[in-house]
Amino acid sequence: MPSISNKGKKMPESPIRKLVPFAEKTKKRGIHVFHLNIGQPDIKTPEVALDAIRNYDHKVVEYSHSAGNASYREKLTKYYKSKNIDIHADEIIITTGASEAILFAIQSTMDPGDEIIIPEPFYANYNGFAINSGVTVRPIKSNIEGRFALPPISEFEKAVNAKTKAIMVCNPNNPTGYLYSPEELNTLKEIALKHDLYLIADEVYREFVYDGNVHHSVMNLKGLEQHSILIDSVSKRYSACGFRIGCIISKNKEVMATAMKFAQARLSPPSFGQIASEAALETPQNYFEDVLVEYTNRRDIVVEKINQIPGAFCPNPKGAFYVVARLPIDDSDKFCQWLLEDFSFENQTVMLAPASGFYSTSGSGKDEVRISYVLKVEDLKSAMNVLGEALKVYPGRTI
Amino acid sequence: MPSISNKGKKMPESPIRKLVPFAEKTKKRGIHVFHLNIGQPDIKTPEVALDAIRNYDHKVVEYSHSAGNASYREKLTKYYKSKNIDIHADEIIITTGASEAILFAIQSTMDPGDEIIIPEPFYANYNGFAINSGVTVRPIKSNIEGRFALPPISEFEKAVNAKTKAIMVCNPNNPTGYLYSPEELNTLKEIALKHDLYLIADEVYREFVYDGNVHHSVMNLKGLEQHSILIDSVSKRYSACGFRIGCIISKNKEVMATAMKFAQARLSPPSFGQIASEAALETPQNYFEDVLVEYTNRRDIVVEKINQIPGAFCPNPKGAFYVVARLPIDDSDKFCQWLLEDFSFENQTVMLAPASGFYSTSGSGKDEVRISYVLKVEDLKSAMNVLGEALKVYPGRTI
Numbered sequence: 001m002p003s004i005s006n007k008g009k010k011m012p013e014s015p016i017r018k019l020v021p022f023a024e025k026t027k028k029r030g031i032h033v034f035h036l037n038i039g040q041p042d043i044k045t046p047e048v049a050l051d052a053i054r055n056y057d058h059k060v061v062e063y064s065h066s067a068g069n070a071s072y073r074e075k076l077t078k079y080y081k082s083k084n085i086d087i088h089a090d091e092i093i094i095t096t097g098a099s100e101a102i103l104f105a106i107q108s109t110m111d112p113g114d115e116i117i118i119p120e121p122f123y124a125n126y127n128g129f130a131i132n133s134g135v136t137v138r139p140i141k142s143n144i145e146g147r148f149a150l151p152p153i154s155e156f157e158k159a160v161n162a163k164t165k166a167i168m169v170c171n172p173n174n175p176t177g178y179l180y181s182p183e184e185l186n187t188l189k190e191i192a193l194k195h196d197l198y199l200i201a202d203e204v205y206r207e208f209v210y211d212g213n214v215h216h217s218v219m220n221l222k223g224l225e226q227h228s229i230l231i232d233s234v235s236k237r238y239s240a241c242g243f244r245i246g247c248i249i250s251k252n253k254e255v256m257a258t259a260m261k262f263a264q265a266r267l268s269p270p271s272f273g274q275i276a277s278e279a280a281l282e283t284p285q286n287y288f289e290d291v292l293v294e295y296t297n298r299r300d301i302v303v304e305k306i307n308q309i310p311g312a313f314c315p316n317p318k319g320a321f322y323v324v325a326r327l328p329i330d331d332s333d334k335f336c337q338w339l340l341e342d343f344s345f346e347n348q349t350v351m352l353a354p355a356s357g358f359y360s361t362s363g364s365g366k367d368e369v370r371i372s373y374v375l376k377v378e379d380l381k382s383a384m385n386v387l388g389e390a391l392k393v394y395p396g397r398t399i
Numbered sequence: 400m401p402s403i404s405n406k407g408k409k410m411p412e413s414p415i416r417k418l419v420p421f422a423e424k425t426k427k428r429g430i431h432v433f434h435l436n437i438g439q440p441d442i443k444t445p446e447v448a449l450d451a452i453r454n455y456d457h458k459v460v461e462y463s464h465s466a467g468n469a470s471y472r473e474k475l476t477k478y479y480k481s482k483n484i485d486i487h488a489d490e491i492i493i494t495t496g497a498s499e500a501i502l503f504a505i506q507s508t509m510d511p512g513d514e515i516i517i518p519e520p521f522y523a524n525y526n527g528f529a530i531n532s533g534v535t536v537r538p539i540k541s542n543i544e545g546r547f548a549l550p551p552i553s554e555f556e557k558a559v560n561a562k563t564k565a566i567m568v569c570n571p572n573n574p575t576g577y578l579y580s581p582e583e584l585n586t587l588k589e590i591a592l593k594h595d596l597y598l599i600a601d602e603v604y605r606e607f608v609y610d611g612n613v614h615h616s617v618m619n620l621k622g623l624e625q626h627s628i629l630i631d632s633v634s635k636r637y638s639a640c641g642f643r644i645g646c647i648i649s650k651n652k653e654v655m656a657t658a659m660k661f662a663q664a665r666l667s668p669p670s671f672g673q674i675a676s677e678a679a680l681e682t683p684q685n686y687f688e689d690v691l692v693e694y695t696n697r698r699d700i701v702v703e704k705i706n707q708i709p710g711a712f713c714p715n716p717k718g719a720f721y722v723v724a725r726l727p728i729d730d731s732d733k734f735c736q737w738l739l740e741d742f743s744f745e746n747q748t749v750m751l752a753p754a755s756g757f758y759s760t761s762g763s764g765k766d767e768v769r770i771s772y773v774l775k776v777e778d779l780k781s782a783m784n785v786l787g788e789a790l791k792v793y794p795g796r797t798i
Contacts, residue, residue, distance in 0.1 A: 005508055058444075060442070060638055239460075241666070242667065269643070
């Protein structure tokens with residue numbers, strides 16, 4: 001029997017999905033599972049986007065342009081303008097989700113053996129994309145005591161070597177919810193310029209910024225135009241994960257011309273998703289205002305409730321819809337599995353993501369979990385109550 | 400300014416799309432261009448598929464399962480059963496087009512430095528996927544005199560070495576229209592078993608087989624179950640290229656488990672496309688019968704008309720909707736560009752794909768073009784007439 005690839009052997013299993021078989025068994029036992037493990041929002045997709053799909057009137061569903069429909073890219077520039085990001089349509093390639101945009105960014109700029117610096121904890125699939133491309137992730141540690149702020153510049157300097165090609169950040173951050181300050185972005189700019197690195201910023205949570213804070217895009221770092229690559233997606237913005245529409249943006253023409261070759265090889269991004277995404281640009285402003293109020297309430301409850309649990313700690317993040325919380329437990333992988341297999345409170349339990357999967361440094365995040373606050377307030381209250389009860393009886397509790 | 404990747408530099412520009420800027424200028428001059436350069440059919444997408452999209456009634460467009468919707472995979476097994484291909488739902492992973500399925504197949508089985516044998520001419524994007532994965536394509540030459548039949552087994556034996564991991568075929572073939580015989584498939588099976596190779600078969604043109612001929616799938620090669628990987632797509636079957644829905648199928652559990660890790664990293668295939676594809680399985684049989692009659696007529700016209708041109712030769716292929724024709728020209732790249740830039744007949748011209756882009760061996764296919772017969776009969780007649788006139792006056796003609 002022929003062997004599988006070494007690359008395939010190294011590919012990580014998704015830390016978010018590996019507990020799914022346990023959860024399925026839990027549900028079969030009649031226990032309700034609160035899903036706080038995945039960034040699948042319950043918010044409704046805007047009607048204007050769904051209406052565009054319902055009114056689809058083409059006779060042949062053709063390939064689109066490999067860079068995406070021109071009309072969509074033109075309108076996207078107006079969206080970005082409204083966010084104070086000034087770009088042209090030919091600086092955008094529409095991709096199949098942010099996932100493909102990240103792959104295009106890595107493949108266009110890095111070869112096997114090259115290195116990319118990423119502050120950890122980070123979105124777990126970055127690891128998969130790096131392994132897929134033969135690229136080594138060099139993590140820089142941010143930590144829960146520092147509320148996941150960017151590590152000092154000296155840490156970056158230590159990580160840079162001749163193989164380093166890029167720094168990648170997620171802002172606002174998945175999994176920590178951290179929002180980078182203008183000062184932190186300037187630090188990144190300095191390092192990128194000094195060492196001639198790309199700065200790849202995954203800004204898919206741009207709309208999810210709380211308490212009157214402001215998001216600053218990597219595209220607005222003056223003098224860094226040839227180094228900056230923006231990764232974006234409609235998945236979270238419009239609660240439209242299934243559209244599979246994202247984009248890669250850069251003012252570096254060589255990067256875009258190269259990404260375009262990868263884009264042409266796979267022919268085109270999904271046509272229906274593009275039509276829905278173009279229509280979604282007409283989503284009324286109050287949709288976002290309502291969503292922001294809802295998520296602020298959700299975050300407040302999760303943060304408050306976790307900090308009331310003895311021995312637990314949860315920073316109050318400014319963005320995205322995740323928190324990483326420290327719990328008084330021996331091992332979050334064990335704990336999350338135990339929640340599904342061996343625990344229930346009033347016939348309910350919770351599904352969380354062990355934070356270990358978001359660290360590249362082995363042994364990190366063992367007493368941390370990522371919680372996605374993607375359920376309505378009442379459910380979150382119940383879920384946090386279940387979590388509190390669980391921590392009273394978990395055999396591996398540390399207090 | 401940071402450098403782009405060597406991989407990106409090596410990525411080929413699409414041979415099908417590189418003439419597009421010239422065609423755009425031609426149209427601006429008021430000249431009608433018959434597009435015979437790309438496999439974008441003009442056939443209508445089945446109404447039953449579009450109706451499913453128009454009746455979309457979910458409130459949140461969520462991620463699907465990374466392997467695709469279970470209901471779709473279950474129904475797909477019935478489709479395959481109707482084609483005498485016996486598989487289970489867990490032997491299918493739904494992908495974003497056949498493009499992603501090919502990438503998953505290569506990535507799951509091959510590492511950088513490995514080799515894959517492909518009979519040439521072959522679908523040009525195979526090159527891009529191989530370069531993307533650091534895999535070397537070792538072409539085996541099929542030729543127009545032999546009507547693009549599989550080269551003799553001795554040619555394969557010469558190409559196999561310690562790095563060889565797989566053979567890939569497209570059946571029916573893009574670009575040649577060639578349909579592999581059961582004997583040829585058995586030859587491939589023998590080589591795959593003898594040298595412990597995967598046999599990857601791209602069968603996206605399964606429905607397009609003419610003159611009462613029968614398509615034989617790689618999935619029915621007894622004893623090769625652990626080596627066979629099937630690549631499929633709805634793009635051509637339902638004239639639904641924009642759905643971006645395909646799949647990878649194998650009975651090799653290790654291959655599927657590995658492909659699943661790549662699938663999880665990119666989260667899920669497009670939701671709308673899956674819904675349309677599931678509904679498309681209810682397409683009435685007469686849709687396919689009508690399409691087959693239409694394409695048979697188209698093929699007959701193209702083959703007849705080309706063979707009437709002095710010095711031209713076109714085999715009569717049994718499948719797909721392409722022919723590779725030999726023309727009395729010096730260089731097909733130059734000729735195809737000349738057709739757009741310098742020629743018109745009664746204010747019309749044709750856009751063809753130079754066959755050189757479908758060969759991996761440099762210098763091959765210089766007097767050949769690929770013609771996609773994706774236009775209606777009347778247009779094809781006009782287009783072939785234009786081609787005949789062009790060959791009377793092309794400065795680089797060889798007779």
